[in-house]
Amino acid sequence: MPHLRRRRLLAAAALAPVTGLAPASHAKASSSTSAAPQRLVVAAFPMVDQIIKSALPAWQKAQGGIEVEVISRQYDDHHTAMTTALSSSSGAHLPDVMALETMYMGRFSLGAGLQSLSLAPYQAESLREQFVPFAFEQARNRDGAVVALPTDIGPGSLFYRHDLLQRAGLNIKDLCESWESYVQAGVQLKARTGAYLFAHARYLKDIVLFASTPAGQSIYFDAQGKPSITSPHFQRAFQLAQQSRQLGLDAIVDTWRNDWSEHLRRGRLATELSGAWMAGQMANSVAPATKGLWRVSQLPGQSFAGWGGTYYSIPRRSDPAKKALAWSLIQYLTLNRDLQLQGFKGQDAFPALLSAHEDPFFDEPVEFLGGQKARQLWREAARRIPARPLHRQNKFAEEVVNGELDNVLIYGKPIPQALADAQALLVHRASR
Secondary structure: OHHHOOHHHHHHHHOOOOOOOOOOEEEEOOOOOOOOOOEEEEEEOOOHHHHHHHHHHHHHHHHOOOEEEEEEOOHHHHHHHHHHHHHOOOOOOOOOEEEEEHHHHHHHHOOOOEOOOOOOOOOHHHHHHHEOHHHHHOOEOOOOOEOOEEEEEEEEEEEEEHHHHHHOOOOHHHHHOOHHHHHHHHHHHHHHHOOEOEOOHHHHHHHHHHHHOOOOOOOOEOOOOOEOOOOHHHHHHHHHHHHHHHOOOEOOOOOOOHHHHHHHHOOOEOEEEEEOOHHHHHHHHHOHHHOOOEEEEOEHHHEOOEEEEEEEEOEOOOOHHHHHHHHHHHHHHHHOHHHHHHHHHHHOOEEOEHHHHHOHHHHOOEHHHOOEOHHHHHHHHHHHOOOOOOOOOHHHHHHHHHHHHHHHHHHOOOHHHHHHHHHHHHHHHHHO
16 A cells, blocks of 8 residues: 555655666675675665665674675665566576565565575574564465565554644544544544645545454455455445545645645644654654644554565575575564664664564653654554555555545545446456
8 A cells, every 4th residue: 555655655755766786885894814705685775775784884794704785776666676586587686685665575475586484494483473473474475484574664653733633622532433533523623723634535545444454364355365345344445535535634635745745844734644654754854843743643443554664585596505694684684673773763664573662762752742652652553453464466456446446536436336346357357
């Protein structure tokens, strides 16, 4: 879901398009021997690449003479390049370590391109209890084997303007009792403050779908891998999105666009449904002047969902002689508590490693959020997000469903017909 991931949204501003295989970083460890050092290639995308670079010196020193090349591309360019490399017959351009964002995990994990990490010599199953449960479970292939380790997640929450709720005579309970009460409270909020409830009805549809899909079930596909678009929770998500549009509650702006930023800065958006990392984005670049006006709560209806996240994997056909080193680096990047905290403090990368959650940093007030101890709330959410299996066609299914939602919102297409048409298209695609 576009609004449930952050790397794609943030990458565009962080890095210009990159072509070819020119590395963004070339870090070398010193070696006291005259022999050429071993060399690892790590493929990543913005923000993740910075975390990797900051971790490399200590790891390289411990390994002694390891040369590491970090190839960084924009979010979409990176995943396209990795798809091409994995499908190449030669495997000549495969990196030794590959970073993947959650939205793409289904496409990669359910293919045959990633190394199984469950069995010897990796034994990743023994690490399960060290990670947030949903993040670890989403890294399994169709045979149930672990093919990647999580490093960061985006526990979701409802960001809300405390001052606007006060002006409207509302409290956070009015918004959070259910998704229906969230929309109804938005009517009063809009009437008394003029502010929109949220940016776009599509994002409400996204999170209602995600939050209402039962644990253990894919959003768009059933247990047999068949499209499941006409279910009651799809009807509910579409109805809530349609209702919010008819009531004029969404600003009809896309996140990370200039008009979205302006709405946030001017108090024209009363809430933002997003991951924990949004606090840092608003504080540092998007709307710093609104410091102290925002608060966070759990999502309406005690829903729990994740907004993006990052995994590290090893391509199955990468150089076998380097896989032990690649696994060593992945373990260092994911299991080092101090490194996980460093990424959280510096890049808003909420740790997937459970031991990092016990650090006193989680009990400190967040100044941008009026001194609220928001990290405690995000920590609770992280542990309660249900594990839902990914599907390799999730991205295509999302595009189909979004297209039909546009038909409902813009052209008034009946919801049952829109969902039936989306179902038919996905069934047709699956039969090809």
